[in-house]
Amino acid sequence: MIFLRNDYSEGAHPQILEAICKSNMEQTVGYGLDEHCFNAAKLIQSRIKREDADVHFFVGGTQTNFTSISAFLRPHEAVISSSRGHICVHETGAVEACGHKIVAMPTPDAKLKADQIDEAIEYHEDEHFVKPKMVYITNSTELGTMYTKAELQEIRKRCDKYGLYLYLDGARLASALTSSENDLTIEDIATLTDAFYIGGTKNGALFGEALVLSNPVLKPDFRYLLKQKGGMLAKGRLLGIQFEELFRDNLYFELGAHANNMADMLRNGLQSKGYPFFSDSFTNQLFPIFPNETAQFLAEHVSFENECKIDEKNRCIRFVTSWATTQEDIEKLLALL
Amino acid sequence: MIFLRNDYSEGAHPQILEAICKSNMEQTVGYGLDEHCFNAAKLIQSRIKREDADVHFFVGGTQTNFTSISAFLRPHEAVISSSRGHICVHETGAVEACGHKIVAMPTPDAKLKADQIDEAIEYHEDEHFVKPKMVYITNSTELGTMYTKAELQEIRKRCDKYGLYLYLDGARLASALTSSENDLTIEDIATLTDAFYIGGTKNGALFGEALVLSNPVLKPDFRYLLKQKGGMLAKGRLLGIQFEELFRDNLYFELGAHANNMADMLRNGLQSKGYPFFSDSFTNQLFPIFPNETAQFLAEHVSFENECKIDEKNRCIRFVTSWATTQEDIEKLLALL
Amino acid sequence: MIFLRNDYSEGAHPQILEAICKSNMEQTVGYGLDEHCFNAAKLIQSRIKREDADVHFFVGGTQTNFTSISAFLRPHEAVISSSRGHICVHETGAVEACGHKIVAMPTPDAKLKADQIDEAIEYHEDEHFVKPKMVYITNSTELGTMYTKAELQEIRKRCDKYGLYLYLDGARLASALTSSENDLTIEDIATLTDAFYIGGTKNGALFGEALVLSNPVLKPDFRYLLKQKGGMLAKGRLLGIQFEELFRDNLYFELGAHANNMADMLRNGLQSKGYPFFSDSFTNQLFPIFPNETAQFLAEHVSFENECKIDEKNRCIRFVTSWATTQEDIEKLLALL
Amino acid sequence: MIFLRNDYSEGAHPQILEAICKSNMEQTVGYGLDEHCFNAAKLIQSRIKREDADVHFFVGGTQTNFTSISAFLRPHEAVISSSRGHICVHETGAVEACGHKIVAMPTPDAKLKADQIDEAIEYHEDEHFVKPKMVYITNSTELGTMYTKAELQEIRKRCDKYGLYLYLDGARLASALTSSENDLTIEDIATLTDAFYIGGTKNGALFGEALVLSNPVLKPDFRYLLKQKGGMLAKGRLLGIQFEELFRDNLYFELGAHANNMADMLRNGLQSKGYPFFSDSFTNQLFPIFPNETAQFLAEHVSFENECKIDEKNRCIRFVTSWATTQEDIEKLLALL
Structure with a gap:
């Protein structure tokens, strides 16, 4: 067959698995406060050229999405997403379970159009509606498509215009950034978004996603949310070890x-x-x-x-x-x- | 002008206001456990020919909707609604704030079509999706349209087929049931739905909605939810008094x-x-x-x-x-x- | 008997009921945006000498409490309260239903002691605990006791020290402020708290509580929360009319x-x-x-x-x-x- | 040092790590629907002598606790726990974030006493209070203490008396069951509780907890909750593989x-x-x-x-x-x- x-049909890339094995008997503190996590965070900060960004590690993507949304939004605030967005469809209502409406905009190619942000904002007139406060996009998308740099810049402009956070779900970011048709760098993404995550699970890690918070407004107390929503791994170093391998060189x-x-x-x-x-x-x-x-x-x-x-x-x-x-x-x- | x-631009119909004034110095227990509430519930039960139904009084419609949905559904369960449904649009995400996704089906005339229930069910394949468990309709709708008896029966059939609760938001039920084009009776509605509410605020009450629970599965502990969600009025009798007037005769x-x-x-x-x-x-x-x-x-x-x-x-x-x-x-x- | x-065994004080009757056929916009509400808010602002405060009207106290807490706190933040506090005991877990833990401190007389704030803060060490962000007190309390001015000032100091909001549940504020043993004025309360509510239901109104937001941090978008949590009354003027009577003179x-x-x-x-x-x-x-x-x-x-x-x-x-x-x-x- | x-200072027991490595290039479906998970579930069912029980695997304990509580309870229902219970203290309000109050009973040795269940039930009189519906205990407890068989039977009796679910957090179950002072078997636990989890993270697994649902009422749709709350691991087999090692023989x-x-x-x-x-x-x-x-x-x-x-x-x-x-x-x- x-x-x-x-x-995510196999385990991990052999180099990653080897690192896990080699470090197995090291004794570290838990919950992501170990040297491997610190080092992996630094490698990422350096690779995206944002030494000021905060990096948090999660086991899976659904967790990363709802924890972030829950951390960023007040109860009446909503997320704008393509109607094919992973959070709209394949996460069993995890975002709504945290209390937030997703404003789903129909997009045949799974890419949210900048104009749809205007549309969503105009529709939500007053306090009888939810208040859109965040844009969620995926890159590559649920249909394998990608945002161009121009498209992402245009989305950023609308976010700035309306005071919206831009969050990019990078479950398949590695594939997007290395596509023959791609014109975005990971630095671009770190600059143009307020937060994004670098997907490991679908790119050779045993599991793991690295959330990057660039906008300082989104940083305070994030670890409380990480813990509350079940995303804080006891043996957190497992995440650090894997992202060290992924970002030490070019893996x-x-x-x-x-x-x-x-x-x-x-x-x-x-x-x-x-x-x-x-x-x-x-x-x-x-x-x-x-x-x-x-x-x-x-x-x-x-x-x-x-x-x-x-x-x-x-x-x-x-x-x-x-x-x-x-x-x-x-x-x-x-x-x- | x-x-x-x-x-709901004026206060109450004079007969209702008079009843409130007349009873003003009566001393009763609070929270809807007084004689006026009991009597009003009986009048409604008798009028809808469902002596077995439970009747609960609320101050407003948004409250009635989200308290009911919250009482009826488990966390992963969702509501199917017309995309123009009041809960979808004009309640500031109150349903999502209680944790539930609304599966919004586009309907130009604000009436949910029975076939859209099939469609919604088919779309939600497995545990990666929310599980539709309830159908929400309004009568008359947000565009003033109404369900015919045949349409409501057809919706009921689909609900039975898929194990869904049928809930009817009757904020403007009085207008629907007395329309020249209407072929539904309030008894029909009590028979064909699992729960519905009889709107008072938009039909001459100072405020007040009467929720009717016909399906016994929905009854247990409802008053806990009424209290938790802020719907239990201290001077609950005010609701009883008003619905006594509305349902004693034909007001x-x-x-x-x-x-x-x-x-x-x-x-x-x-x-x-x-x-x-x-x-x-x-x-x-x-x-x-x-x-x-x-x-x-x-x-x-x-x-x-x-x-x-x-x-x-x-x-x-x-x-x-x-x-x-x-x-x-x-x-x-x-x-x- | x-x-x-x-x-809250009777209806309303006759003067209040009369005002409701007199205004019955006035036509106003809904949702608390009418002249009665604006005027009542002004009367309250003027009475508490805080023209800058925002005033929002609710139907009941449980609603006021959970809507405020929900508006003020992020998901990991908690409320410190006396273990006899109304929110701890008699609101069917409404605060928890909005996602927040109540840190209950045992107090035989229902008054939270300033030192208990220190205690609560010290106990909650890091991100594995909730983060206390708000102090909830009632005046008069569930046991009829009252805070002295010195006690309230001391609580304020601790709140300032730890960056906590101070919220006062004034369901029975009228009784507290007119007690023979009281040394607090309503201006003191408006100055020493970040938010408090003036209870009408238990002091002669048919229903109604007036929430005062003094701290500007707590003001943005409050009406969204008011709507989402079911507190926005369609015929909102009913609340305005009643508080006009209560605060026009000295009622x-x-x-x-x-x-x-x-x-x-x-x-x-x-x-x-x-x-x-x-x-x-x-x-x-x-x-x-x-x-x-x-x-x-x-x-x-x-x-x-x-x-x-x-x-x-x-x-x-x-x-x-x-x-x-x-x-x-x-x-x-x-x-x- | x-x-x-x-x-949980090290990685995994070598035998477990070896199994992960050996299976690394196997290709399986995701989300816990693979042969390793099925086999591990069977091994556990057989070891606890409950072939009828459902077994679900989670990455961590906090996740297991709040997902279960969220799955089992309606919004107004609460959990009784020792005030030292892990869910009360060290999970950043995760249970409250899912909407449920924890009724914390003070216990110096971290063991909930059967009489405290009576006490909690008596205190919660009516619908103005939350409704206790579940008892949460840990074994071994947060203070290393253990329940005796007699104590657990007595707690079971009270649960039966009041219609409460009994849930046992077994983060450190291995240590409890192999203690020199222990008189409980894992079969006893499977018989006396409605649900419990077998902790792997703190007993040699890289990560992982196995939740056992014995009471059929708790089983329907559990995987929806597992997904919604972020507990469904993409490479779910990693959990199956580890519990195969732990339960194949006596590890x-x-x-x-x-x-x-x-x-x-x-x-x-x-x-x-x-x-x-x-x-x-x-x-x-x-x-x-x-x-x-x-x-x-x-x-x-x-x-x-x-x-x-x-x-x-x-x-x-x-x-x-x-x-x-x-x-x-x-x-x-x-x-x-």
């Missing part, structure tokens, strides 16, 4: 690039065989459209997820490549078609 | 009918002058479309709310009639055009 | 003084008959201790609440006087003993 | 026994030197009392936590042994005194 179901970006290379090969192969795509993805998630029988046949040999029905005869499926995907697997898959 | 801004329906008569007169007048309407309303809210300059001119003489822009030259405004609206006012308004 | 069960204080006079008479009578008291109350709640059989006998003639068991033979009960209590009733009661 | 600060109990042996040795040594203890602990947490200067001297050589001040001259500190503590370390420590 070729496994293209997701980018974080190398793993993203590998996933993209595998996706490029797959996309090119599928395109040359004439299959259309549901979204223009140049990252590690591809959304090809297949006739139903082809999809059924593939399912016998490949593990993947169904995205949606296209019409009576065709459906869209999702292939996800990762740091662990091999060229052999891609070739085998293409040979099936 | 002709006041058609809303149906509740007479007041609704009066509001509708005034709206009919206004609608007919506007139609005969050639003005189109944004929605097909036969209740006490009308949504005529006027050229911008006409709307501006009217605003000098009439107090009303803007609903929305139609195009560069026209806009939709809202007129609301009430138990207190006079024929003279309607005539004066029509004479302006 | 002599009714000393509580101070608020006269009603409190009357209740206290009745309590003084009752206390003196009981003392002269040798009955001890559970608390030193010089306000409108008295907590006499009776042998069980005396209490049982009284219950046949007087409506009151049981407070607690003292020992096998004696119990403490609560008598509450109000603006409506008559000298005849007190004399009758004393004659029974 | 001798490290007795806590039982879970062996590690607990080792920690206890080290604690026994330390306790005996301290006792023989005449140091008193703050609590009667026969588990892996010891609370010796030292003169301040002794404690200061020790702090230069041993890493530990301060528990509390005893008097001006003495203080209580906490030593925690673990699966990783060595006899050499204990000997070295004792040699210092």
Whole structure:
């Protein structure tokens, strides 16, 4: 079985696992106050050129999202998001469970448009409505698409205009930043957002996301929220150790690039065989459209997820490549078609 | 100034106010455990032919909605509503503040369609999504439209099919049930829903809504929620006294009918002058479309709310009639055009 | 039956009811944006000598408390309160339902001691604990006791030292401020607290509490919270009208003084008959201790609440006087003993 | 430095780490739906002799506690706990952040007494109070003490009497069950509680807690809550793999026994030197009392936590042994005194 179901099907990249093993009997204080966490935070600050930013480590993305939103917003404040945003759809109402409405704007390509921020602001007239205070975007998005630098700058302008925080969910940031079509750097992201997270779980870590708080308004007491929402890991160093490996040299970006290379090969192969795509993805998630029988046949040999029905005869499926995907697997898959 | 801004612009219908005055020096226990509340509950039970139903009194509608939803749902459960539903739009995220997502289905006429329930259920596949557990509808709706008996029965069927509670927000129930186009009785509503509320604030009470719980599953410990969410009035008898007046004889329906008569007169007048309407309303809210300059001119003489822009030259405004609206006012308004 | 069960057994003081009746057919906008509310706010600002304070009107006290706490605190922040504080005990966990822990400090007389603030702060060491950010006190307290000016100043000092907001629940403020033993003015309270509310429900209003926000930090967006938490009354003017009556001249204080006079008479009578008291109350709640059989006998003639068991033979009960209590009733009661 | 600060100072027991490494390149579905999780659940079901119980895996204890409480209770329901209970003190108000009050009963030895359940129930009279619906206990407790079988049975009886769920926080269950003074089996615990969790983080796992739901009422939709509250790990198999190791043979109990042996040795040594203890602990947490200067001297050589001040001259500190503590370390420590 070729496994293209997701980018968290295996454990960790061997270098990361080795670091965990090597440090196993070290004795440290808990809760992320150890040297590994401090060092990993410094590596990240230095890589994003924001020595002043705060860095907090989480085990998973849902946790990171709702803890941040809960920390940033007052009870009547809301988040603007694409209607395909992960927080809108796939987190079992975690944001609402923390008390906040998500103002979902319909976006076929999963990218929030700057004009939709105007639209959302205008709609919420007075105190009978929630008050939008934050914009949530993902990069790469739930459909594998990416924001350009110009788009992100335009979104930033609207946020400034309306006094909104800009938060970027980087569960798949490595893939976005190493895509052939990308024109954003991680420094750009650190500059243009108020907060963003660097996803580890989907890019070779056993688990782990690094939240970066650039806007000083968002920093006070964040660790209280981290603890309250269940995100403070007892053996917090496990997160530090992993991000040390990812950011000591270039591993974080190398793993993203590998996933993209595998996706490029797959996309090119599928395109040359004439299959259309549901979204223009140049990252590690591809959304090809297949006739139903082809999809059924593939399912016998490949593990993947169904995205949606296209019409009576065709459906869209999702292939996800990762740091662990091999060229052999891609070739085998293409040979099936 | 002709006041058609809303149906809560005055105090109470004189008969209700008189009852409050007459009982003023009675000494009763607090929190809705007095004889007036018991008697009012009995009058309602008898009128809806559900002696087994529980009746709870609230001061306002937002309170009634979020307290009920909070009482009925577990944390991961969600409410399906028209995207124009009052809870979606005009309650400052009160439902989300209680932890629940609203699954908003776009409906141009503010009426949720039975098929949209199927759609919502199908979309929410597994535990990564919220779980729809309740359907919220308003009657009459935010656009003055109404559910037919057939429509309500069809919604009930879907609720039964999927194990959903059906809750009807009756802030303007009096107007709906006394509309010339209505084919539903209050008994039908008590039979077809699991819970609904009978709106007093917008139909001649100083304030007050009577929540009816028909489904026994929803009854236990409801008074705890009433207290916790701030809905338990110290001098609870004020609610009982008012609903005694409304339901002792037929006052509740007479007041609704009066509001509708005034709206009919206004609608007919506007139609005969050639003005189109944004929605097909036969209740006490009308949504005529006027050229911008006409709307501006009217605003000098009439107090009303803007609903929305139609195009560069026209806009939709809202007129609301009430138990207190006079024929003279309607005539004066029509004479302006 | 002599009714000393509580101070909200009747409707409204006749002057207040009359004002409601007189204004009944006035047409106003809703939600507290009418002239009566503006005028009432001005009367209060002027009476407390804080023209800069914001005033918001609520229907009831539980609502006022949880809405304020919810508006003032971030999710990890907590309220310090006497363990007998109304929010700790009698509000069905409304504060916790908004997400906040109450740090309850045991106080036999229901008065929080300034040193207990130190104690609470010291106990909460780091981010594994909640962070106390607010002090909640009631005046008069749940046991009828009162804060002296020196005590309130001392509490203020600790609040300043630790960066805590001071909030005073004035459900029975009228009784406190007109007590023979009181040395605080309403101006003192407005100066020494960050926020407090002036209770109307228990002092002659049909219902209503006026929240005063003195600290500018607490003001932004408060009306969003008022709406979200269900406290925004459609016919908001009802609150304005009542507080106009209470604060136009001196009615608020006269009603409190009357209740206290009745309590003084009752206390003196009981003392002269040798009955001890559970608390030193010089306000409108008295907590006499009776042998069980005396209490049982009284219950046949007087409506009151049981407070607690003292020992096998004696119990403490609560008598509450109000603006409506008559000298005849007190004399009758004393004659029974 | 001798490290007795806590039982999560190192990584994982080597056997567990090896299993993680060995399975690293396996490809599995995510979110705990893989074979390792199924197998681990079966091993636990079989070990506790409850094939019918549901088992869910979490990363940490705070998460397990608040997710369970949130899943089990309605908004007005509360948890009874010892005032030293972990949820009361060290979880930054996580339970309150989910909306529930903790009814904290003072207990010097951190063990909730059965009679305190009666007391809590009697105190909460009606709907103005929260409604206790669940009892939370820890075993071993925050002071290293343990429940006897008789005590647990008595607590169960009260829970049955009042319709309360009994939940046991087993963060340090391994140490409790292998203590020389223990008379409870894990089967007893599975029988006497409605839900409990088997702590891995503090007993040799890299991280992980296994929640056991015995009462069928608590099972429906639990995975929704697991996801919503951030507890659903993407690479869920990591939890399954670790609990397979802990429960395939007897590793879970062996590690607990080792920690206890080290604690026994330390306790005996301290006792023989005449140091008193703050609590009667026969588990892996010891609370010796030292003169301040002794404690200061020790702090230069041993890493530990301060528990509390005893008097001006003495203080209580906490030593925690673990699966990783060595006899050499204990000997070295004792040699210092």
